[in-house]
Amino acid sequence: MSSAQREALDKLVKEQLEGASNWLRYWFEYSAFDTWQFWLHVLMFVGPLIVLYFAMDWKRALQLGFYGFNIHVWFAYIDSFGTTQTFWTYPYKMVPFIPNSVGLDSSLVPVLYILVYQWTIKNKKNYYLFTLLLSLCLSFILKPILVMHHLFEFHHGANYFHLFLTYIVILVLSKAITDFFLYFQRKAKQEPVQDKKVKRRR
Numbered sequence: 001m002s003s004a005q006r007e008a009l010d011k012l013v014k015e016q017l018e019g020a021s022n023w024l025r026y027w028f029e030y031s032a033f034d035t036w037q038f039w040l041h042v043l044m045f046v047g048p049l050i051v052l053y054f055a056m057d058w059k060r061a062l063q064l065g066f067y068g069f070n071i072h073v074w075f076a077y078i079d080s081f082g083t084t085q086t087f088w089t090y091p092y093k094m095v096p097f098i099p100n101s102v103g104l105d106s107s108l109v110p111v112l113y114i115l116v117y118q119w120t121i122k123n124k125k126n127y128y129l130f131t132l133l134l135s136l137c138l139s140f141i142l143k144p145i146l147v148m149h150h151l152f153e154f155h156h157g158a159n160y161f162h163l164f165l166t167y168i169v170i171l172v173l174s175k176a177i178t179d180f181f182l183y184f185q186r187k188a189k190q191e192p193v194q195d196k197k198v199k200r201r202r
Helices: 003-030 036-055 058-084 102-123 127-148 160-201
Strands: none
Touching (some): 058 102, 058 160, 102 127, 102 160, 127 160
8 A cells, every 4th residue: 555545545534533523423412312303213213113023924024024124225325325425414313323314224114115015915916016105105205204304404406306216226126136035945945846756756
């Protein structure tokens, strides 16, 4: 590593540390335990998990959990990108060390998608239609409510339609990855049966 690279890296690390310290000070002053916004974020994190515990089809726990984890990961990635690039901001947070909303990305949004996904499987409905409707509600109803109460802010031209597009990408990716692994799971379960039939013939 050259001296110029080392100097540039050290500068970035220092600025990152200063930014983290500034966010922590901001959180203690404006977004800590003595604000209703903090407890709302806690409710958004704990409440959906309680609902999921009672509403989830535990016979499909692995499939639904894997799908929900996909939703969580993609949302967290995109939300972190948006916040670090300052396309949007959460003025109030449950955890000051994480740039995005833990309550939304780790609980509320994944649980909503899990429940809709579960419902489409049980009732043999079109997954893409109903998750698209959910995405519309999240983009154009939930987010405007958060903006109205200063829990979410846009910057640099970002808007609700951009969020909606990211939700579409996430719901397609999550379903595709889940179906991919389910396919290989079913294939692995069928192979031993086929091997037994071949051995019996011999």
